[in-house]
Amino acid sequence: MKVKVSRKAHFNAAHRLFRKDWSNQKNEEIFGKCNNPNFHGHNYELIVSVIGEIDEETGYVIDMKILKDIIKEEVEDAFDHKNLNLEVPEFKTLNPTAENIVVVIYNKIKPKLDPKLELEITLYETPRNFVTFSG
Amino acid sequence: MKVKVSRKAHFNAAHRLFRKDWSNQKNEEIFGKCNNPNFHGHNYELIVSVIGEIDEETGYVIDMKILKDIIKEEVEDAFDHKNLNLEVPEFKTLNPTAENIVVVIYNKIKPKLDPKLELEITLYETPRNFVTFSG
Amino acid sequence: MKVKVSRKAHFNAAHRLFRKDWSNQKNEEIFGKCNNPNFHGHNYELIVSVIGEIDEETGYVIDMKILKDIIKEEVEDAFDHKNLNLEVPEFKTLNPTAENIVVVIYNKIKPKLDPKLELEITLYETPRNFVTFSG
Amino acid sequence: MKVKVSRKAHFNAAHRLFRKDWSNQKNEEIFGKCNNPNFHGHNYELIVSVIGEIDEETGYVIDMKILKDIIKEEVEDAFDHKNLNLEVPEFKTLNPTAENIVVVIYNKIKPKLDPKLELEITLYETPRNFVTFSG
Amino acid sequence: MKVKVSRKAHFNAAHRLFRKDWSNQKNEEIFGKCNNPNFHGHNYELIVSVIGEIDEETGYVIDMKILKDIIKEEVEDAFDHKNLNLEVPEFKTLNPTAENIVVVIYNKIKPKLDPKLELEITLYETPRNFVTFSG
Amino acid sequence: MKVKVSRKAHFNAAHRLFRKDWSNQKNEEIFGKCNNPNFHGHNYELIVSVIGEIDEETGYVIDMKILKDIIKEEVEDAFDHKNLNLEVPEFKTLNPTAENIVVVIYNKIKPKLDPKLELEITLYETPRNFVTFSG
Numbered sequence: 181m182k183v184k185v186s187r188k189a190h191f192n193a194a195h196r197l198f199r200k201d202w203s204n205q206k207n208e209e210i211f212g213k214c215n216n217p218n219f220h221g222h223n224y225e226l227i228v229s230v231i232g233e234i235d236e237e238t239g240y241v242i243d244m245k246i247l248k249d250i251i252k253e254e255v256e257d258a259f260d261h262k263n264l265n266l267e268v269p270e271f272k273t274l275n276p277t278a279e280n281i282v283v284v285i286y287n288k289i290k291p292k293l294d295p296k297l298e299l300e301i302t303l304y305e306t307p308r309n310f311v312t313f314s315g
Numbered sequence: 316m317k318v319k320v321s322r323k324a325h326f327n328a329a330h331r332l333f334r335k336d337w338s339n340q341k342n343e344e345i346f347g348k349c350n351n352p353n354f355h356g357h358n359y360e361l362i363v364s365v366i367g368e369i370d371e372e373t374g375y376v377i378d379m380k381i382l383k384d385i386i387k388e389e390v391e392d393a394f395d396h397k398n399l400n401l402e403v404p405e406f407k408t409l410n411p412t413a414e415n416i417v418v419v420i421y422n423k424i425k426p427k428l429d430p431k432l433e434l435e436i437t438l439y440e441t442p443r444n445f446v447t448f449s450g
Numbered sequence: 451m452k453v454k455v456s457r458k459a460h461f462n463a464a465h466r467l468f469r470k471d472w473s474n475q476k477n478e479e480i481f482g483k484c485n486n487p488n489f490h491g492h493n494y495e496l497i498v499s500v501i502g503e504i505d506e507e508t509g510y511v512i513d514m515k516i517l518k519d520i521i522k523e524e525v526e527d528a529f530d531h532k533n534l535n536l537e538v539p540e541f542k543t544l545n546p547t548a549e550n551i552v553v554v555i556y557n558k559i560k561p562k563l564d565p566k567l568e569l570e571i572t573l574y575e576t577p578r579n580f581v582t583f584s585g
Numbered sequence: 586m587k588v589k590v591s592r593k594a595h596f597n598a599a600h601r602l603f604r605k606d607w608s609n610q611k612n613e614e615i616f617g618k619c620n621n622p623n624f625h626g627h628n629y630e631l632i633v634s635v636i637g638e639i640d641e642e643t644g645y646v647i648d649m650k651i652l653k654d655i656i657k658e659e660v661e662d663a664f665d666h667k668n669l670n671l672e673v674p675e676f677k678t679l680n681p682t683a684e685n686i687v688v689v690i691y692n693k694i695k696p697k698l699d700p701k702l703e704l705e706i707t708l709y710e711t712p713r714n715f716v717t718f719s720g
Numbered sequence: 721m722k723v724k725v726s727r728k729a730h731f732n733a734a735h736r737l738f739r740k741d742w743s744n745q746k747n748e749e750i751f752g753k754c755n756n757p758n759f760h761g762h763n764y765e766l767i768v769s770v771i772g773e774i775d776e777e778t779g780y781v782i783d784m785k786i787l788k789d790i791i792k793e794e795v796e797d798a799f800d801h802k803n804l805n806l807e808v809p810e811f812k813t814l815n816p817t818a819e820n821i822v823v824v825i826y827n828k829i830k831p832k833l834d835p836k837l838e839l840e841i842t843l844y845e846t847p848r849n850f851v852t853f854s855g
Numbered sequence: 856m857k858v859k860v861s862r863k864a865h866f867n868a869a870h871r872l873f874r875k876d877w878s879n880q881k882n883e884e885i886f887g888k889c890n891n892p893n894f895h896g897h898n899y900e901l902i903v904s905v906i907g908e909i910d911e912e913t914g915y916v917i918d919m920k921i922l923k924d925i926i927k928e929e930v931e932d933a934f935d936h937k938n939l940n941l942e943v944p945e946f947k948t949l950n951p952t953a954e955n956i957v958v959v960i961y962n963k964i965k966p967k968l969d970p971k972l973e974l975e976i977t978l979y980e981t982p983r984n985f986v987t988f989s990g
Contacts, residue, residue: 717858
């Protein structure tokens with residue numbers, strides 16, 4: 181009898197989509213205006229969902245205050261008001277597409293949770309584009 | 316070929332998180348400000364989703380007017396403008412966490428539906444915290 | 451390691467729920483005010499989700515520009531500012547309930563995608579009523 | 586010391602923009618796809634705001650239940666699931682643009698209110714287009 | 721050349737509408753289910769808007785971090801997870817209608833601001849009911 | 856008898872708050888993490904409102920298609936997926952705070968409108984922070 185509990189969070193960041201090993205022309209062709217060498221940015225909206233049994237004593241799947249603190253440490257402190265390409269180690273060699281960012285966030289939060297809990301991450305890059313990853 | 320049809324609803328209620336069998340100190344420690352003995356409250360936003368085959372005649376999985384009436388009787392009339400701890404029988408001995416509320420709502424609506432239909436309930440306790448249960 | 455990428459879109463249309471082979475009385479009884487012979491209408495909000503592996507080169511599951519173009523051709527150009535019953539061939543004999551519309555949209559978009567990709571469509575008929583279909 | 590109190594409501598309707606006294610070509614030129622002779626439609630979202638002094642006894646500017654009933658009678662019952670051009674008398678000769686609809690709604694609600702109260706109406710034709718009128 | 725800068729915040733609270741000097745019957749008649757003696761509650765969403773000239777040096781009307789701190793101290797710390805009737809001094813004798821709450825919030829924030837700045841407060845009691853006060 | 860018509864639009868951009876004529880320390884002190892020399896970014900949501908008389912012939916204050924084109928040319932083409940500090944001439948010497956951006960947008964759109972029309976611009980820098988300017 182599993183329940184999914186979800187918490188919304190957000191961070192603002194600059195990024196650029198490109199590959200160093202591609203020509204400017206190919207980067208332009210594939211990534212279009214997202215390849216702007218001066219960067220652009222987003223208000224990333226994040227939903228972190230944890231799936232597990234309800235603890236009979238507390239009535240919680242996970243204490244939201246604990247989940248909120250994990251999100252703050254692993255995502256907000258690491259990504260907020262940052263340039264993803266230049267300042268976030270995970271994207272030094274990984275293209276910061278929404279798909280890659282959501283996998284990175286999953287991999288940062290998962291080890292902080294009790295292994296019995298499943299995890300699902302949804303990331304809105306804009307109000308109209310979003311991605312979901314659950315391992 | 317199943318389709319999920321969803322209907323939003325809402326109710327406002329007061330509640331308090333605590334266990335009678337715990338000391339004040341332990342309640343404070345685990346439930347923090349949610350343990351305020353004078354209660355606090357929420358605008359609970361509810362999504363009731365029903366999964367089933369499309370009826371070939373009507374083009375409906377379920378008539379939304381019927382679903383709307385079930386939600387009104389089982390949830391809105393029972394919970395709206397109520398104190399969950401003091402006035403809703405299900406929470407006389409059950410801590411009204413979002414997780415427990417979503418399971419109670421599921422258990423109230425499920426028997427009203429054709430057994431061939433699956434049910435999923437999502438409950439927003441605040442715009443940033445929500446839970447989902449599907450049996 | 452699959453990621454779901456989603457794109458929102460929208461279209462406005464008129465429609466009417468009824469069956470030609472039913473009496474006026476039965477149409478009225480089953481479809482109520484949705485059966486108005488002069489039509490009514492909606493701002494349909496659409497979420498098109500594509501599930502697949504992340505391409506290691508681009509970091510994309512699918513290029514959003516390509517997905518956006520498919521949605522434009524198959525849905526927006528075909529449905530926007532139209533009368534679904536009178537002007538959209540799929541609903542000449544099919545009742546344009548939200549359930550039937552979401553299946554029609556799925557069937558129009560699926561063949562345009564790489565067969566390795568899964569598809570899920572969510573359609574909001576109103577801000578409070580929506581349907582989801584994933585094949 | 587005036588306070589503005591606002592209530593959201595909504596209705597779904599079909600409409601068409603055109604003038605009988607114009608040629609088809611001119612209607613097409615000015616109103617584009619909104620001139621579709623088979624109609625299209627919208628989920629109109631409505632905000633009705635009433636501005637006045639707080640009643641010292643009740644702490645209300647206006648009882649929301651009374652305002653809700655006025656909106657139901659004057660707007661929802663009159664417009665919901667209707668074809669504005671064919672079924673709503675005000676638009677028999679008046680083009681149902683968002684601007685004209687918002688003025689019609691203002692003129693229907695204003696006489697139902699205490700003359701000391703000011704009125705402002707906001708009408709969303711789509712989530713991205715809306716109009717406001719305050720007399 | 722004035723600009724209005726706005727900041728959203730929120731708090732959850734329990735309340736009850738009633739007047740001690742009225743009979744139960746009159747309270748019931750005027751305040752209906754909002755008069756529940758066991759309280760009900762809301763997620764209050766707040767918009768604090770400050771109107772003033774742009775400071776030429778900083779480009780700010782007011783530093784948002786300062787405004788955020790004022791909102792935290794004057795509103796969130798005072799009202800969040802509280803019972804407005806029992807625990808917030810301003811409502812010991814004042815009925816906590818949305819209209820009265822928005823005036824109380826205005827009166828708490830205004831003296832903390834530079835007197836050259838104008839203030840406007842919007843308070844959502846539910847997603848469909850809200851009030852605005854600007855002195 | 857004036858009506859306000861509003862249109863939503865959006866653009867994504869990178870920016871940094873700082874003044875060249877200030878020391879690093881002072882920039883840090885005043886602009887905090889918004890002063891990150893590697894930039895950060897936002898999904899800017901824009902509401903462009905035009906106030907004027909309804910044209911009796913068309914029923915429009917302004918043709919939304921015309922307004923949409925003005926917004927595209929003056930704002931979206933100029934700012935979207937750009938670095939405001941490095942690539943947008945208006946911010947070469949002007950700090951791109953939300954307040955300054957909203958005034959720049961006002962000044963770009965106003966001359967494109969009939970002088971009889973009033974203009975109001977609202978700009979969301981994040982879902983919780985926004986600014987409004989009306990000349």
